[in-house]
Amino acid sequence: MNVQALSMHRFLDYQGQAVASLPEWATLETLQGFYRDMVLTRVYDNKAVALQRTGKLGTYPSHLGSEAIGIAVGRSLRKDDVFIPYYRDMPAMWARGIAMEKNLQYWGGDERGSDFTLDDQHCHDLPFCVPIATQCTHAVGVAAALKIQGGHHAALVTCGDGATSKGDFLESINCAGAWNIPLVFVINNNQWAISVPRKLQCGAEYLSEKAKGAGIPGIAVDGNDIIAMYDVLMKSLDRARKGKGATLIEAISYRLGDHTTADDASRYRSEDELQQAWQYEPVKRLKAYLMSQNAWSDEEEKAWLAQCRETVEQAVKRYLDIAPQPPETAFDYLYEQPTEEIRAQRDAIIEKAMRMQGGHHG
Incomplete structure (x- = not known):
């Protein structure tokens, strides 16, 4: 599937040029913050893979290529909303305030990595879900509870493109539509469910078309454009909080790394396909836009990368210093x-x- 040929919600093309008027919230200061977030989580991702390769971390799922999706999700949720993640969601969890070392603990085999505390209060976000699509059913329960409580909060659940073929996912969007609950589904359509390509996963042009059967809105968005991602998420979450029901968002991206560190993607996809996908990746795209607006420079890039490496190394040290559980x-x-x-x-x-x-x- 030619991802770039599809019609989808987008503000920046893959060269970082605006193709539509940017929303009012998209100030240069806000976009600089998004860019810093994405760069930091990419530096973290690279370090986490290195830790696994040297025996200091267990099997790890890289989020390389999905930084825009994760940061937009994490930044669009309010503190009192509930996030129900799948396993490729470190950027969103970090943006929600979960420390990096918690993520390292989890993938290092320490269940205390799922014990979240924010501002000395228990966090209601759920931990990572590795089984495919089962988190969607959990999210329906969470959102139904939020509706009963009547507090105008929303829940958001993420999954991969492969999860949309599971009964758990289809039952969940059906319940979300029938019960009119405050829930936003976000599909990270990164084109590969381990070794199964998107074209063999579903015959529909968009996975978001599955929303029609559930009676909820389905939106396809360029998952490599963080402006489009954040804009769609803010509107969908606002809709949910106002009691107008669920939304299904399909974020179209590309998995630039292996499925996990236990995978070798070169066995089932071509190098040409991967190199083409690198042209559309989200970090370079936003950087190009910021530099075209004189809102970022090579000097700032160098300084920020150094700060990112220091931040990540400190998190790694805290992780390695944690005493093992009895x-x-x-x-x-x-x-x-x-x-x-x-x-x-x-x-x-x-x-x-x-x-x-x-x-x-x-």
Whole structure:
């Protein structure tokens, strides 16, 4: 599928030139902030992959190429909204205020990485969801609860293009339409569901056309244009908060990296396709626009990159300095009422840990 040939909501073309009048909120100062956010999360992504390659992180899903989607999602949500992410959502979670080391903890195998606290208060955002599309059903429950509470808040759930073929997704958009709940669905259509290309995933021209069957609006937006992404998200969230129901947003982008660090995308897609996709990526696009408006310079770029590397390295240090959890917590967080057999296994693990540590544990 020729992504750039499709008709979709867009303000900047892939060369960073305006193709429509920018919305009033899109001041140069705001766009500079978006650009800094995207660059920082890209530097983080590169470091996270390096940590996995050197054995300091588990399997990691790169968000390379989807920075505009993530930052727009994170910045458009209010503090009292609820975010229900899928696994490729570090930029959005970071923009929501979740520390980088939490993300590293999670992919490092430490469940405490899913324990979010913002401003010393518990965060209602849900943790990463690795199973495909199951987070959509959770989001329906969250949004239904928000409607019952009547607080004019919204929920937002993300998923990949492959998730739209799952029953969980289709049932969720159907419920969202039937129940008129304050929920925004965002599909990161990055053209590849692991090794299955978009053209084999669905026969429709747009995945957002699936919204018609659910009776909710479906919008296709250029996921590499952060101005278009943020604009559509703000309008959809405002609609949800006002009790006007759900919206399905299809953000059309491209996965520039492997599906995860356990994948080798060169086995199923061509190098020519990948190089073409790099021409449309979001960071370069916004940078080109800012430089054309004399709102960014090479000097600012160099200084910001240095600051980004320092910020990321500090987060990595905090992550590596975190003491590991006692091994018995694997049982504590799984069983509310453990059986006698489980208790025996837990006691055996504690005893083994104490022997290995010379009698000291926890």
